[in-house]
Amino acid sequence: MSEAVLERDNAVAGNKDRLRLWIRLLRAARIVEGELRERLKSNFETTLPRFDVMSALYRQPDGMLMSDLSRFLLVSNGNVTGIIDRLVTDGFVVRSNREGDRRTSIVRLTEGGAKRFAAMAAAHEDWIDELLGEVGEQDARHLSSMLKAFRSNWEAEH
Amino acid sequence: MSEAVLERDNAVAGNKDRLRLWIRLLRAARIVEGELRERLKSNFETTLPRFDVMSALYRQPDGMLMSDLSRFLLVSNGNVTGIIDRLVTDGFVVRSNREGDRRTSIVRLTEGGAKRFAAMAAAHEDWIDELLGEVGEQDARHLSSMLKAFRSNWEAEH
DNA sequence: TGAGAATATTTCAACCTTGAAATTTTATGC
């Protein structure tokens, strides 16, 4: 019997373990994200997408291209443009032109932006520890390595 | 996604496991969601939020209150209003008044809406099986029960 | 009964998100 037929049989057999897993995973993620959103807003007057962008830039003090940002964050180009626009308005990010290519613009955190992010990151880590307190160390590592493999595999295929 | 927090030193050893888990979980969820979004659009000309709403209504043939929907889906009331408005326009959902309480409106799938969702759900389940193919049966069940416990615990506390 | 609390929903502004089209600049092939 071919592999494809085996897989199909498996699906037909009514094995909904993966579907159930996906639904529950999504739900847990939504709960945690909702909590993080509220806390970021009340404590730092910012949003999750802004946090994500600043997080990416914090790791690259020399700056990133807009296209690097959208690829890294798995969001569209137009999306990043809008978020960066607002971060620039607020003084947390600067755009600078790159010598020799006037199509691109390098964005990076300002000094204030980096300082701001450092404070948020510390709180964020504590929140995650609190919110995922249920998850034991061992489970966390197991799950984490599983998800790492998932991502590696995905990126190898795409 | 919240990725740049990895280099921060933590007082308690091993604490980063949960943060790393959260970052990877979010990334995996985003990858899968992006894929589902594309497939729902190209195959059924619909969106993930619409799919979620129809999925909830499909389980309750007698209909649901708007507030039941938003509570179940973990989204705001105003959000549900907009999505339902568009589903009604497209003929997949109807609002009906509930005898004896003119504040509430019960929403449910039309016959066409139910038929439509059934087709989508079948495809959706196959997609999930394909996308989470990496995850073994045993891991799926383990993870799934862990997430169920997480949710139960959360809801007990809130 | 009547005032005010509680409930269910909608409205709205601001922001996020995608995907397609437009713009600008650089690279390539002839």
Place this chain on the structure above:
DNA sequence: GCATAAAATTTCAAGGTTGAAATATTCTCA
């Protein structure tokens, strides 16, 4: 060198999302 493809970004419309305020209705109880 020039036409054209490719690359990087922005613009834009449509939809999703929140949270607060507004509306409408029902409930509570003195």
